[in-house]
Amino acid sequence: xxxxxxxxxxxxxxxxxxxxxxxxxxxxxxxxxxxxxxxxxxxxxxxxxxxxxxxxxxxxxxxxxxxxxxxxxxxxxxxxxxxxxxxxxxxxxxxxxxxxxxxxxx
Amino acid sequence: xxxxxxxxxxxxxxxxxxxxxxxxxxxxxxxxxxxxxxxxxxxxxxxxxxxxxxxxxxxxxxxxxxxxxxxxxxxxxxxxxxxxxxxxxxxxxxxxxxxxxxxxxxxxxxxxxxxxxxxxxxxxxxxxxxxxxxxxxxxxxxxxxxxxxxxxxxxxxxxxxxxxxxxxxxxxxxxxxxxxxxxxxxxxxxxxxxxxxxxxxxxxxxxxxxxxxxxxxxxxxxxxxxx
Numbered sequence: 001x002x003x004x005x006x007x008x009x010x011x012x013x014x015x016x017x018x019x020x021x022x023x024x025x026x027x028x029x030x031x032x033x034x035x036x037x038x039x040x041x042x043x044x045x046x047x048x049x050x051x052x053x054x055x056x057x058x059x060x061x062x063x064x065x066x067x068x069x070x071x072x073x074x075x076x077x078x079x080x081x082x083x084x085x086x087x088x089x090x091x092x093x094x095x096x097x098x099x100x101x102x103x104x105x106x
Numbered sequence: 107x108x109x110x111x112x113x114x115x116x117x118x119x120x121x122x123x124x125x126x127x128x129x130x131x132x133x134x135x136x137x138x139x140x141x142x143x144x145x146x147x148x149x150x151x152x153x154x155x156x157x158x159x160x161x162x163x164x165x166x167x168x169x170x171x172x173x174x175x176x177x178x179x180x181x182x183x184x185x186x187x188x189x190x191x192x193x194x195x196x197x198x199x200x201x202x203x204x205x206x207x208x209x210x211x212x213x214x215x216x217x218x219x220x221x222x223x224x225x226x227x228x229x230x231x232x233x234x235x236x237x238x239x240x241x242x243x244x245x246x247x248x249x250x251x252x253x254x255x256x257x258x259x260x261x262x263x264x265x266x267x268x269x270x271x272x273x274x275x276x277x278x279x280x281x282x283x284x285x286x287x288x289x290x291x292x293x294x295x296x297x298x299x300x301x302x303x304x305x306x307x308x309x310x311x312x313x314x315x316x317x318x319x320x321x322x323x324x325x326x327x328x329x330x331x332x333x
Contacts, residue, residue, distance in 0.1 A: 020227045021191070021218070027234040028188045032198065034241040035177055039199075041248050042177075042292045043169040055249040 033100050046089035047096050053083045054103075116157050116210065117183040118233065121225040133216035139163075139203040145187075147200045152189035154211045158182050161207025162280060166289075167199045176289035178241075179204070179280070181267060185233055190214050205281075248292050251330070254301050256291040258329035261311070265320055274312065274319050281316040305329070 040048035057074055064070065080090040097103045119127055136159075139145055145156060148167060156163075163180045177199060180186055189195045193214075212220065221227050240263070247259045261278065269276040284298040291298070302318075305311045310326050312319040320326055 017222055020221060025191050028191045031234060031238045034238060038177055038241055038245050039167050039175055042175045052249045
């Protein structure tokens, strides 16, 4: 057998295997991001506290046809106050959430 | 042949025929991890995928204050160590056996061979999709529900994964201390004890040692939706 799993007709070409691996990596990345958020919320870090507040704000907003939620009008100092974080922690948290692709600031 | 038995009976390979399952055996490692033994720690190189044959594994991270934050409890047929799908990465959490646990493992390069089979690849994608949904539900649960709702939601989820029907109701077939439940739902042990007392008084659950019996699923679902 020599460490090779030959599965005849069930094997795809190299291209389809690469696509499959990329798809799996995408899923693992998303899952990793969600686990990160779960950790931040459970550990009650500044990021986690801000996320919880944002989730509640989001509930009051409408989702655009593109699946985006516009949080314009949400005051950053108010957000920091509600989440009980400093403005510096807020900035770091927003940077983190942007890096994860969860929010985008303009 | 032991290696073959290890891998071939896992749900992830259930769609393969006998010959294919035999071939998988040569790619697998196997080990029984004793209770509290680490499978890997946060920061270790991620080069192996793990599949649980039997037993339970806790995934957790340690917070800045030194608190252990439980992220998941895995059981038979669950997969973990998915960071291995990326090259040159590290584990971002620790995995520890919470009871004697038999684990089949597969190095990255061998798993790539398994992925050549479209049915195995599809199973893995389905497994990852389910895990993503579960983690999303947990995030939403902690963000939007009070402690009672979170405990009720956790019991329903655990019943789905570990539930065994009995004359009394659905037994969650896993030993859980109040501290364990607190770690899962992000509440203090004292708060868990208080809420569980209230759920018992309402006739929704019963405790049998460290196991929880769900007596009234409808009322438990109502507790989830109450907030």
